[in-house]
Amino acid sequence: MSRELGTVDHGRLLEAFRIEARLLGEVAHTASPDVPVLATPGWTLNDLLQHVGSIHRYAVAWLRRGRRPGRWRTAPAAGESVAGFYESGHEELAAELAAHDPETRAATWWPADPTYGFWRRRALHETLIHRVDAERAAATGVPAVPEDLATDGVDEALTLYFGHRLTTMGISGTRHGTVGFHAEGSHPGGHSWIARAGPGETEAWRCAPSEADTADAVVTGSPATVYLWLWGRTPVTATHTEGDHELSAQLWALLRLATR
Numbered sequence: 478m479s480r481e482l483g484t485v486d487h488g489r490l491l492e493a494f495r496i497e498a499r500l501l502g503e504v505a506h507t508a509s510p511d512v513p514v515l516a517t518p519g520w521t522l523n524d525l526l527q528h529v530g531s532i533h534r535y536a537v538a539w540l541r542r543g544r545r546p547g548r549w550r551t552a553p554a555a556g557e558s559v560a561g562f563y564e565s566g567h568e569e570l571a572a573e574l575a576a577h578d579p580e581t582r583a584a585t586w587w588p589a590d591p592t593y594g595f596w597r598r599r600a601l602h603e604t605l606i607h608r609v610d611a612e613r614a615a616a617t618g619v620p621a622v623p624e625d626l627a628t629d630g631v632d633e634a635l636t637l638y639f640g641h642r643l644t645t646m647g648i649s650g651t652r653h654g655t656v657g658f659h660a661e662g663s664h665p666g667g668h669s670w671i672a673r674a675g676p677g678e679t680e681a682w683r684c685a686p687s688e689a690d691t692a693d694a695v696v697t698g699s700p701a702t703v704y705l706w707l708w709g710r711t712p713v714t715a716t717h718t719e720g721d722h723e724l725s726a727q728l729w730a731l732l733r734l735a736t737r
Contacts, residue, residue: 482590482636483598484668485629487579490597491571493626494604498567501529501608505560508615516610516710523559525614527552529607530563533570536596540573543584570600587641602630606708624662627700631660634707635670635681638735639728643679648734650674654724657689660700668700672728679731694720709733 483490510523517525531551538546553562577583579594587595609620622630635658643649653675661667669689672681689695698706698716705711709732718725 483629484632485598485625487594487597489625490594490601490629491574491579493623494567494574494597494601495571497601497604497608498533498571501526501604501611502560502564502567504608504611504615504617505563507617510559512614514610514614516613522611522614525607525611526563527559529604530559530566532603533563533566533600536600537566537570537573539584539586540577540593540596545584545586567604570596574600586645587637589636589641598629598633601626602633605630606705606710609705609710622701622704624664624700627704628660628662628664628668630704631658631668631670631700631707632683634704634732634736635672636683639672639674639679639732640681642735643731646735648731649677649679650727650731651676652724652727654694654721654727655692656725656728657684657692657695658703659686659689659695659697660703661697662700674724674728674731692720694718694722694725696725707732708736 505522505526508522510521512522514520514522514525534549535546538549553559574593574597577593579592579597581593582591583593583596585591585595605626612620655671655673658670659667666686669684669686670681671684671689671692696703696716696718702711702716706716713726713729
């Protein structure tokens with residue numbers, strides 16, 4: 478039985494990771510390595526590229542050691558360029574992921590999905606969101622996010638980061654309440670979720686649109702808009718919110734802690 482927990486199949490995730498990794502590398506070649514990255518204050522484009530290269534190696538180390546790595550290579554070797562460090566990192570991770578069935582068990586940091594498939598999804602979204610950051614830094618135009626990947630990214634941000642990571646960090650909201658989400662794309666009816674927060678609880682799940690509409694606040698936007706909103710790449714006002722705006726702002730602020 479498939480263990481896919483997202484909204485996109487594993488083959489698409491791996492293909493998209495390769496594409497996003499290539500695009501990020503290409504963007505980095507179009508601008509000065511010292512250009513600032515607004516989404517990550519204090520970082521330059523070179524810093525961003527090195528960070529993503531490090532994260533790719535972090536994932537490889539998790540998979541090969543079968544546990545959270547204590548150490549992994551986070552910077553270029555002597556004489557190696559940042560671009561070279563980045564390229565070899567994403568190529569190594571793509572090869573590692575392609576060599577194993579996505580349903581094969583693997584060490585991860587989410588008990589709900591202890592498989593290689595988890596890392597296909599995580600690698601894609603880590604790379605995609607930073608490709609958006611790089612395109613904005615390089616001023617190459619308005620970044621495009623494919624609708625299917627954006628929808629899956631909304632699901633990951635809510636179920637993995639909001640619903641799981643905040644709990645492991647011991648962080649929760651100060652107000653009880655629910656926030657519904659509608660990602661309105663070309664899919665009939667779109668996709669919907671509910672996130673619940675309050676002292677001692679953070680959880681989120683996919684649901685029917687009618688269930689999302691019963692939440693105390695309802696956030697609506699295109700899949701790409703909601704995705705970038707959840708990752709803090711757009712202002713808190715970028716989506717349309719009905720109901721309790723303080724609850725949606727609380728969720729947005731909690732995700733800033735979970736995804737930093």
